Amino acid sequence: MNKTGLNKVFKNYINYLIIVAIMLVTIPLYFGGILNDSSFVTPNMLTQMAFTIILVMSLNMVVGFLGELSLGHAGFMYVGAYVGGILCCYLYKSGLVVQSTHRLIICMLIGGLAAAIFGFIIGLPALRLRGDYLAIVTLAFGEIVRGILKNTKIDPAEGPLAGLIKNPATGFSLNSSKGKFDGDLFIFAFIVAIVVLFCIQNLMKSKHGRAIQAIKDNEIAARTMGVNITYYKLITFTIAAFFAGVAGALFANYSVVSYAQFSYNYSIEILVMVVLGGMGSLTGSIISSVLLVFINTKLQAVLTGDLASLKYLVYALILIFMMILHSAPKLAGLREKLNWGYVSGKIKGIFGKKTKNVSIVETEVSSNEEN
Amino acid sequence: MSEIISTIINGLSQGGVYALIALGYTMVYGIAKMLNFAHGDIIMVGSYAAFVVVGMMSSSPFLAIFIAVVVCTALGILVERLAYRPLRGAPSLSVLITAIGVSYLLQSLAQIIFGATPVMVPMFDFKFVDIGGISIKIQSLITLAVCAVVIVLLLFVIKKTKVGRAMVAVSEDRGAAQLMGVNVNRTIAITFAIGSALAALAGIFSLFVSPVTSPTFGALPGIKAFVAAVIGGIGSIPGAAIGGIILGVVEQFALSVPFLSPYADAIVFSILIVVLLVRPTGILGKKQREKV
Known part of the structure; x- marks a missing residue:
């Protein structure tokens, strides 16, 4: 096998390798008792990393591969968490599904499906709208979902769901008497992350994935080449929503499903991870999720009260500087000098898939624009 | 009956506030072709400027209004210069994400400086008037009055003054405007x-209704x-103006x-989705569009 062939194989499996490496390091430590709730890395943090990886990869499908901005990703996750969580409780208490792994799988599928239905509904206006409008519609969608779920009370006097959601605003949480997953959640979540990675990576490499990326690069050209824009936009939205719902169902087994959790801020947090990792790079998504969740959890312990928003200050600066560095027409020369193509070949994630050619084209476009 | 009328009037005045903010969005969108996500947070900065004058220095509310307007105007220019101008000509997705970043930056800065707890900004003590039993x-x-005056003034500026004509020209065709000697950046x-x-004015009017501000004061409005x-x-x-008033009245009725x-x-956000589905260009669609 020659060098390029090796490179290709490496590129195919690097994403799996990262996740498997994390598992190979943490699982023996966990069963050895070294990794526990008071250690440097906790199982809770690992769970959070796993579902964040799923979330960020799924948002990357929309932002990075399709090239549309979605600001309602937390809303899709909320739907998945809500439906999945309630279903978990129902299946457990009604005794329909006793085995907790089976139960969680069913809940993830149904939660994902519920979110996907919403993704389909929100995808319909997407067909008629351009970038900025679409962003606002997704934002509005997130707020509508939150507004409705915040006020939906599920508190029947008897039956499997008795007393589940007494106060909709504070939400609900699962525990061992409500069908919470009783195994090691983080191991399960990482396995799910691998499955999701498999789906997204292969989808993006297929004919369909190339069509989706063609829409990002030039919608009109893609249409001219016979790509069905409507179909691919809709399907990307729906699949991304599905995976966000899956992450949500995992979340329901992890923490409290509440109105405050899935706010606009959370959508932005996911977006920051996508942008930092590199739009259109799954490797970047995985690395930035792991990194930011780790930093987040550590910062939360140090920064209390109003200082906690220092975290958001840093997020904001990351967004602004990454974007200016990434696409300011004036910096095209700098990008060329630094030769992002070379850098991104090495650490592909951090700066996305910007190559030399693209910046040259950009310079031309911007000079046309300005003169 | 009188309840309905007072709801309508509340809605009109809330709609006036929305209209003032919407004017900022619509002008920036028309001319710079970008969605200024940080616009709502400018309102918040204005309200904190008023808080510093009225709440901390216990000065006159009129001074507070003046300071708020000055601070916001300066901030608007600064944000445009530092964050948006470098990205002129860049893909719109990049500009949009930058704007979200700026919005986030202002919010977290406000929280670090003033804290997350809402603060009181006592402005004027308003009384009720009785008109025909209501x-x-x-x-x-x-x-409402200020809103109406502002809109008339804006239309006048855009139609009759040199700056206004420059705005129309830039929004029509930036390249051609530049060739005609219009300073696009300015x-x-x-x-x-x-x-x-x-936006600063809108913030002050919001404070008239409820005299409390917090770092997320401007996000939802x-x-x-x-x-x-x-x-x-x-x-x-x-x-x-029409959109703002529709939104304000619907919201007050829903409440x-x-x-x-x-x-x-x-409900308010559902209106958006319905309108975009039925009429993607909005109520005053392309034909009668008064592009700024």
Whole structure:
């Protein structure tokens, strides 16, 4: 096998390798008792990393591969968490599904499906709208979902769901008497992350994935080449929503499903991870999720009260500087000098898939624009 | 009956506030072709400027209004210069994400400086007036009057003055405008300045209704005002006013019906989706569009 062939194989499996490496390091430590709730890395943090990886990869499908901005990703996750969580409780208490792994799988599928239905509904206006409008519609969608779920009370006097959601605003949480997953959640979540990675990576490499990326690069050209824009936009939205719902169902087994959790801020947090990792790079998504969740959890312990928003200050600066560095027409020369193509070949994630050619084209476009 | 009328008047005045914010969105969108996500947070900065003057230095509310407008105008120009100008000509997704970053930056800065706990900003002590048996808050009338004056003034500036003509030219065709000797960068900066000054006014009027501010003070009104701008047809000044007023009235009606009130925000955002589905260009669509 020659060098390029090796490179290709490496590129195919690097994403799996990262996740498997994390598992190979943490699982023996966990069963050895070294990794526990008071250690440097906790199982809770690992769970959070796993579902964040799923979330960020799924948002990357929309932002990075399709090239549309979605600001309602937390809303899709909320739907998945809500439906999945309630279903978990129902299946457990009604005794329909006793085995907790089976139960969680069913809940993830149904939660994902519920979110996907919403993704389909929100995808319909997407067909008629351009970038900025679409962003606002997704934002509005997130707020509508939150507004409705915040006020939906599920508190029947008897039956499997008795007393589940007494106060909709504070939400609900699962525990061992409500069908919470009783195994090691983080191991399960990482396995799910691998499955999701498999789906997204292969989808993006297929004919369909190339069509989706063609829409990002030039919608009109893609249409001219016979790509069905409507179909691919809709399907990307729906699949991304599905995976966000899956992450949500995992979340329901992890923490409290509440109105405050899935706010606009959370959508932005996911977006920051996508942008930092590199739009259109799954490797970047995985690395930035792991990194930011780790930093987040550590910062939360140090920064209390109003200082906690220092975290958001840093997020904001990351967004602004990454974007200016990434696409300011004036910096095209700098990008060329630094030769992002070379850098991104090495650490592909951090700066996305910007190559030399693209910046040259950009310079031309911007000079046309300005003169 | 009198309840319905007072709801309508409340709605009109709330709609006036939305219209003022929407004007900023719509002008910036028309001229710079970008969605200024940080516009709502400019309102918040304005309210904190008023807080510093009235709440901390216990000065006159009139001074507070002046300072708020000055601070916001300066901030608008600064943000445009530092964050948006380097990205002129870049893909719109990049500009949009930068704007979100700026919005986030202002919010977290405010929280670090002033804390997350809401603070009181005591402005004027408004009384009720009695018109034909219906009691109306004076501030509702002031808001409406100022809003109307501002819109007429803006239309005048855009149609009759040199700066206004430059704005129209830039929004029509930036390249051609530049060739005709229009200073594009300065025109866009002026647009940001005007939009931000209007946002400051909107912030002050919001304080009239409830004299409390917090770092997220501007986030929701900002989003709703954008919705208003889209409903009215983005880029159109009368459209922004119409959209704002529709939104304000619908919201007040939703809030006044007990079983709908928890869903008021959801209803407001649903209007956006419905309007975009039926008429993607907004109520004042392309034909009558008064592009700024």
